[in-house]
Amino acid sequence: MSTAYRLNVAGVSKRFGSLQVLDNINLQVAPSETVCLLGPSGSGKSTLLRCINWLERPDSGRVLIDGQTIGVTGGVVMNDRALAAMRTRIGMVFQHFALWPHLTVLQNVMEAPLHVLRRPDQEVRAEAEALLRRVGLFDKRDAFPARLSGGQKQRVGIARALAMKPSLMLFDEPTSALDPELVGEVLAVMRDLAQEGMTMVIVTHEMAFARDVASRVVFMDRGSVVETGTPEAFFTSPSTERARQFLLRYGSASSF
């Protein structure tokens, strides 16, 4: 059964000291689904995302990518090489971009396919250039990240993740660090990806985007999944009081 899911988060818990950040989280994502994780700050959304590719190690529970458990094999923590190999299948886009500052835009996109996947240079270059055209940054290919606007940096971040041809993409508040007028250009790229059938898990505070693009919305609060459902159902008639409260506070964008 579980192999039908692209991503299966099974009973994941995580504590930071005395704080229970994630409490027995279960989340299944089918191929081509776009799942938006919503919830107030500190609800554990980003930690959950980081547990999926083991940037944070869950205290208990399992995360399966295409049916294969990440981080653990035969009951013990997997070695570096095996973990790194699994991570290559999961693209990640960071809140603060996390581009490699010493490399140009094109080199940022080519770096991991060349030096992790060890694919041939010409092929990787052609694909990277195509990806940069697609996110509208081909002209900036020889610029260093420091010379780009936030929106441009994040589009490079998305191209960099796509260059690995991941089976799953994780977005950790991809527009939270952007000036309001730059949010649209990043969301437009993500909307395209969703329409093309990329499997995506997105932590976001962009309610209008979630309502419009998500195939499913997962609402988290205080380390638990409180409610999950279609965007229509969640935004028009949330079934829990906590979700109602949340939408009252953040939901102004859901009015259009």
Place this chain on the structure above:
Amino acid sequence: MHDFAIVWSERSLLLSGLANTVVLTVLASIGAFALGAMLCPLLMRQERAVAWAAHAFVDGFRCTPFLLFAYLVYYGLPTVGISFDSWGAGLFALVLYHTAYVAEILRGAWAAQPKAPVEAGHAFGFRGFGLWRRIVMPPLLLAAGPVLGNQVIQIVKDSAFLTVIALPELTHAANSIQSRHYVPFAALLTALLLYWALCLVVEAGVAAVGRMAEARR
């Protein structure tokens, strides 16, 4: 300026001294950098004993006069059964001494670097040496470039002390010329100018690294 003519007539000795100083500096810089880059992570280890030992090494050398250390290696170590020729002793002393400084320089630069790009490296499947070489080190070197350049200049100058263990470097050559012909001012001033020229070359390299860093800032 008859004295400078005498120095000129001994130019081959002086140039071979300069060549030896350059060789010493290059080898010691490479060695100190390689070992310093390996020592740096130990300074930041969680295990108390490891970090303490690494800090003790760094602090120990920071408080040791280089001349004394060179004497210790060349004259002291043979009494406990470890002996070097003057080249071996000189290189060993330069490398070990400057390793401590390089490790501390890199630790400081590391602490000032944002952690997110390294995390992205992990997320994209980099690990181990590849992560270190391709993701961690390049921004660190760009940031620490000017300070590491100063350290190379320090190596150039410390190499002059090795004249006391009869290593035929530039100071040793100049000293031989001045004592042979009694032209101390001309011989020593010429050597000084050659040291200065060497440092200008190092500084040009540092400036090039600085321009690369500036383009990325």
